[in-house]
Amino acid sequence: MTTDTKNGSGRIDGRRIGLAAVRGLALALVGLPGAVLCFCLSLLSIALIPVGVGIVTTPYVLTGVRTFANWRRVLAAEWGGVRIPPAYRPLPKDANPWARTFGMLRDPATWRDLGWLPVDMTAGFVTALLPAVLLLYPLEGFALAVGLWRVFPDGYWYGFVPVTGQASALGAAVLALALLAFAHFFAPRLLDVHFRLTRAVLGGNQEELAERVRVLTETRRDAVDASAAELRRIERDLHDGAQARLVAVGMDLGTIEALLDKDPAQARLLVAQARASSVEALAELRELVRGIHPPVLAERGLGDAVRALALRLPVATEVSVDLPGRAEAPVESAAYFAVSEVLANAVKHSGADRIWIDLHRADGMLRATVTDNGRGGAAVGAGSGLAGVERRLGTFDGVLAVSSPVGGPTMVTMEIPCA
Numbered sequence: 001m002t003t004d005t006k007n008g009s010g011r012i013d014g015r016r017i018g019l020a021a022v023r024g025l026a027l028a029l030v031g032l033p034g035a036v037l038c039f040c041l042s043l044l045s046i047a048l049i050p051v052g053v054g055i056v057t058t059p060y061v062l063t064g065v066r067t068f069a070n071w072r073r074v075l076a077a078e079w080g081g082v083r084i085p086p087a088y089r090p091l092p093k094d095a096n097p098w099a100r101t102f103g104m105l106r107d108p109a110t111w112r113d114l115g116w117l118p119v120d121m122t123a124g125f126v127t128a129l130l131p132a133v134l135l136l137y138p139l140e141g142f143a144l145a146v147g148l149w150r151v152f153p154d155g156y157w158y159g160f161v162p163v164t165g166q167a168s169a170l171g172a173a174v175l176a177l178a179l180l181a182f183a184h185f186f187a188p189r190l191l192d193v194h195f196r197l198t199r200a201v202l203g204g205n206q207e208e209l210a211e212r213v214r215v216l217t218e219t220r221r222d223a224v225d226a227s228a229a230e231l232r233r234i235e236r237d238l239h240d241g242a243q244a245r246l247v248a249v250g251m252d253l254g255t256i257e258a259l260l261d262k263d264p265a266q267a268r269l270l271v272a273q274a275r276a277s278s279v280e281a282l283a284e285l286r287e288l289v290r291g292i293h294p295p296v297l298a299e300r301g302l303g304d305a306v307r308a309l310a311l312r313l314p315v316a317t318e319v320s321v322d323l324p325g326r327a328e329a330p331v332e333s334a335a336y337f338a339v340s341e342v343l344a345n346a347v348k349h350s351g352a353d354r355i356w357i358d359l360h361r362a363d364g365m366l367r368a369t370v371t372d373n374g375r376g377g378a379a380v381g382a383g384s385g386l387a388g389v390e391r392r393l394g395t396f397d398g399v400l401a402v403s404s405p406v407g408g409p410t411m412v413t414m415e416i417p418c419a
């Protein structure tokens with residue numbers, strides 16, 4: 001890369017332009033049909049609420065809209081460095097279709113999603129497609145200049161240049177050069193405009209701030225409940241496991257003391273039994289400590305802890321780590337257990353035979369991405385454990401984004417603010 005910086009900056013710029021064109025074209029070709037489909041299905045489903053059909057279909061349709069919007073949030077963060085945190089109101093797990101429908105319709109984030117769809121299929125489509133147009137359209141001008149104009153005996157319009165002969169074809173080439181120069185300066189910026197437009201519509205203002213305060217209040221309550229539940233689990237494991245074994249060891253020692261003179265052989269047997277019980281108690285204490293804060297995480301950091309976690313999985317797993325330093329211990333712990341839960345879900349439910357884990361830090365965020373090639377269909381709140389991961393991340397003002405179309409692959413992206 002050093003050589004390119006000195007001698008080939010044009011190649012770097014060309015790569016940026018080409019990448020912006022490819023990404024913009026992909027967004028335009030996939031985003032437009034997706035936005036049109038989501039918008040039409042949403043209007044149809046909401047219109048059918050008065051006759052009862054929409055009560056059943058609307059939650060599924062709006063969940064699909066949220067999945068589509070969250071996928072675009074992930075792309076905005078990955079491709080444009082533009083973060084658009086979601087702020088959907090949680091729904092009760094046991095809510096009936098009526099409560100789910102009107103709970104989602106009362107959520108301001110739902111209407112932001114629906115308002116974003118027409119913008120994405122119009123201005124968003126144009127700003128995504130323009131980088132590719134600015135890069136590809138000049139090729140036609142150059143082709144006309146080298147003789148393609150002869151194929152059109154009645155003339156041909158290239159932009160605003162009427163091509164009727166070689167001289168006008170050279171004029172088309174001049175226009176193509178101007179478009180290439182325009183692409184050099186503006187193609188990446190146009191894609192950036194696309195992502196900022198997405199944030200302007202999907203993001204919020206004062207209502208978003210109020211919603212954020214409410215979400216943080218709920219996550220704080222969830223954190224307190226989770227801490228209390230964790231303490232109860234530790235107390236139960238200590239009482240039922242290590243504590244019971246240590247009590248048995250104490251009783252054995254008392255019996256050994258009484259048998260030392262009377263029955264040395266029986267005392268030796270009890271010593272061996274006490275030693276075995278102490279080894280088991282120590283193993284249980286180590287396992288309990290590992291569940292609270294794994295030693296490898298404390299000693300070697302998040303990257304090595306996740307690698308150790310991947311080695312214990314029954315599925316082939318690749319781990320990529322790009323962390324320049326260590327984060328704060330609570331952040332590392334939250335990220336570790338979030339990744340652990342997502343991996344457990346992937347192994348248990350996805351049917352995948354390969355998993356990829358990527359850990360890196362960008363724009364002050366610790367980002368962890370877990371991708372598998374399983375059957376897909378994962379969703380937050382669908383009993384997959386992702387709701388718990390979302391609550392864990394929410395305690396640290398983190399976000400969770402899930403892209404899991406039916407048939408796979410599944411990509412779960414987690415971000416936590418990291419100093």
